[in-house]
Amino acid sequence: MELKQVLMSRRSCREYTDQAVEAEKIEAVVTAASLAPVGVPRDGRPHLTLVTDAAMLKQLGGLFGPERDIIYGAPALVIVSCPPSRPGIPEMNAACVVEMMALEATDLGLGNIYLYGVTMALQNNPDLMKTLGIPEGHTPLSALAFGYGKEPVTECKAWEEILTRNTI
Amino acid sequence: MELKQVLMSRRSCREYTDQAVEAEKIEAVVTAASLAPVGVPRDGRPHLTLVTDAAMLKQLGGLFGPERDIIYGAPALVIVSCPPSRPGIPEMNAACVVEMMALEATDLGLGNIYLYGVTMALQNNPDLMKTLGIPEGHTPLSALAFGYGKEPVTECKAWEEILTRNTI
Numbered sequence: 001m002e003l004k005q006v007l008m009s010r011r012s013c014r015e016y017t018d019q020a021v022e023a024e025k026i027e028a029v030v031t032a033a034s035l036a037p038v039g040v041p042r043d044g045r046p047h048l049t050l051v052t053d054a055a056m057l058k059q060l061g062g063l064f065g066p067e068r069d070i071i072y073g074a075p076a077l078v079i080v081s082c083p084p085s086r087p088g089i090p091e092m093n094a095a096c097v098v099e100m101m102a103l104e105a106t107d108l109g110l111g112n113i114y115l116y117g118v119t120m121a122l123q124n125n126p127d128l129m130k131t132l133g134i135p136e137g138h139t140p141l142s143a144l145a146f147g148y149g150k151e152p153v154t155e156c157k158a159w160e161e162i163l164t165r166n167t168i
Numbered sequence: 169m170e171l172k173q174v175l176m177s178r179r180s181c182r183e184y185t186d187q188a189v190e191a192e193k194i195e196a197v198v199t200a201a202s203l204a205p206v207g208v209p210r211d212g213r214p215h216l217t218l219v220t221d222a223a224m225l226k227q228l229g230g231l232f233g234p235e236r237d238i239i240y241g242a243p244a245l246v247i248v249s250c251p252p253s254r255p256g257i258p259e260m261n262a263a264c265v266v267e268m269m270a271l272e273a274t275d276l277g278l279g280n281i282y283l284y285g286v287t288m289a290l291q292n293n294p295d296l297m298k299t300l301g302i303p304e305g306h307t308p309l310s311a312l313a314f315g316y317g318k319e320p321v322t323e324c325k326a327w328e329e330i331l332t333r334n335t336i
Contacts, residue, residue: 001170001171002169002170002171003169003170003171003174003271003272003275004272004275006171007200007203007268007271007272008203010203010205012205032175035175035176035178036267037178037180037267037270037282039282039284086284088259088284088309089284091256091259091260091263092259092260092262092263092284092309092310093263094260095259095260095261095263095264095267096263096264096267096282099204099205099263099264099267099268100175100267102205103171103175103271104171104172104175107171107172114205114207114264116207116254116256116257116260141256141260142260
């Protein structure tokens with residue numbers, strides 16, 4: 001899709017089908033992450049952890065308790081962890097990485113959602129961080145969950161209309 | 169451009185021509201900001217400050233001293249300021265907003281750069297923040313400088329090639 005269509009089509013998706021995401025689409029989403037700008041890169045770059053294992057996804061989704069799934073049943077999750085740097089830099093770097101992946105996922109017809117809670121919960125679970133292979137000293141800060149949404153990604157054609165509103 | 173081309177073409181631009189940016193392009197860049205996801209929106213949304221006044225740009229560019237221009241002579245700057253929220257949320261929200269603008273600017277053929285230093289410097293200048301109309305209680309966290317770069321934005325066609333490397 002053209003950039004504008006992607007920007008307008010991205011929505012937070014909170015319901016997924018059981019359809020697995022094709023390996024080449026996962027690869028493209030992760031590759032998009034590498035195109036994000038990185039602030040203060042000498043302190044180290046963001047680290048990505050791809051999770052597609054059903055049992056691990058279930059465990060992560062239940063970190064706030066069994067009554068809700070904080071990853072919304074998505075079949076794929078990329079956790080972004082960053083090393084320490086100047087104030088705010090790790091969080092901004094993580095956000096840029098997640099947004100690049102979110103746009104690429106949208107372009108591939110994949111529902112997706114920027115997640116914060118699951119990484120906050122992970123910070124209190126050093127054993128689980130170790131199991132996931134998150135490097136020592138890195139902090140999980142943001143994540144993207146994605147998969148085929150129950151509602152398909154639909155292109156929005158109304159850029160001109162958006163130009164006439166001012167929502168921010 | 170197609171999304172992939174924009175993602176691959178975005179580069180940090182540190183040299184600008186004197187050419188002013190057309191009003192409709194500035195409007196499109198700012199509009200793209202409104203398409204960013206916002207975490208914990210009940211705490212308030214990011215606030216944008218558009219600066220195109222040459223004297224103000226010069227003042228902002230010199231906040232670290234006269235020997236360097238921390239906005240690289242760009243003819244337009246959007247400062248993103250956020251209200252307090254949960255830890256990391258203001259920084260992540262600011263980053264998402266800046267990235268949406270950076271991609272739209274790239275698509276419009278405008279050089280651009282994600283800036284951090286100018287907003288850090290601004291945080292220590294409450295009088296200047298007031299002059300700029302940054303709302304009380306908001307913190308300037310990130311900015312996008314943009315304009316016509318001395319090197320034009322060039323489309324990169326090598327997505328397939330990028331898929332074979334692993335830079336993150």
